[in-house]
Amino acid sequence: MRKKILVISLFLVLLFLVLLVSLVYLIGRKPPTDLTVTTNLPAATGQVLTGKSVEEIIKENAEEMKKGVEDQTSSNPFDYIDEECFDNIAALGFDAVEVLGEEQSTVGLNSYISGLLIEKITRCDLGSWESGIQFFQLWKGYISMIPEELSVLVSNKDMAGNDKVEKIRTYGIFGEAFLKDFLRNGENSRLFCDVGKKPDLTEEERKQLQTLLISDSAEIEKAFVYLIKKNKLQE
Numbered sequence: 001m002r003k004k005i006l007v008i009s010l011f012l013v014l015l016f017l018v019l020l021v022s023l024v025y026l027i028g029r030k031p032p033t034d035l036t037v038t039t040n041l042p043a044a045t046g047q048v049l050t051g052k053s054v055e056e057i058i059k060e061n062a063e064e065m066k067k068g069v070e071d072q073t074s075s076n077p078f079d080y081i082d083e084e085c086f087d088n089i090a091a092l093g094f095d096a097v098e099v100l101g102e103e104q105s106t107v108g109l110n111s112y113i114s115g116l117l118i119e120k121i122t123r124c125d126l127g128s129w130e131s132g133i134q135f136f137q138l139w140k141g142y143i144s145m146i147p148e149e150l151s152v153l154v155s156n157k158d159m160a161g162n163d164k165v166e167k168i169r170t171y172g173i174f175g176e177a178f179l180k181d182f183l184r185n186g187e188n189s190r191l192f193c194d195v196g197k198k199p200d201l202t203e204e205e206r207k208q209l210q211t212l213l214i215s216d217s218a219e220i221e222k223a224f225v226y227l228i229k230k231n232k233l234q235e
Contacts, residue, residue, distance in 0.1 A: 077112035123172030
């Protein structure tokens with residue numbers, strides 16, 4: 001009987017020690033310091049952010065692209081494109097455009113690749129260009145003409161609503177940025193230019209144009225601010 005009691009006592013002591021060790025481990029365990037957030041953009045696969053700045057993430061992926069190139073003397077920019085790294089940068093959304101949109105890049109990324117990324121993120125097609133230098137020349141002119149060109153489009157009474165939709169769609173997220181403010185404020189929109197015609201849209205046209213607003217609101221707002229800033233319009 002005593003032997004049985006002794007065995008039970010030892011078992012209870014061991015159980016208590018196990019529970020005590022487990023409790024000490026849980027109390028002493030540090031919480032994770034590297035929280036992750038995954039973006040969810042239609043144009044990309046999703047980049048996991050770890051508290052790093054946009055510039056740092058772009059630099060890291062630019063360096064990874066270079067590491068995978070066998071011939072570092074190649075002048076072909078497509079030799080430096082790694083699809084995963086490219087998508088990682090694209091997944092940063094319009095924040096990346098703010099960085100990549102500067103011609104004198106400080107993130108170590110080939111300017112030609114920067115151009116490709118900007119087109120992918122903004123869904124804008126600048127047509128045919130053969131170098132990073134040429135792209136940024138086109139980009140500067142393209143951005144400067146958007147407010148006037150879109151003002152002419154929405155004010156064109158001879159163009160059907162569906163045709164306006166298809167044309168404005170080619171301006172990607174900048175078309176959305178213009179429309180969102182214009183549909184709310186009309187001629188008082190900060191991006192609307194006086195083109196000599198009043199933009200009297202029918203209710204049907206307004207509904208058709210509204211269908212173009214498909215991007216995340218925060219992304220549209222960033223594109224709107226970008227246009228205001230680059231065209232030195234009143235904020």
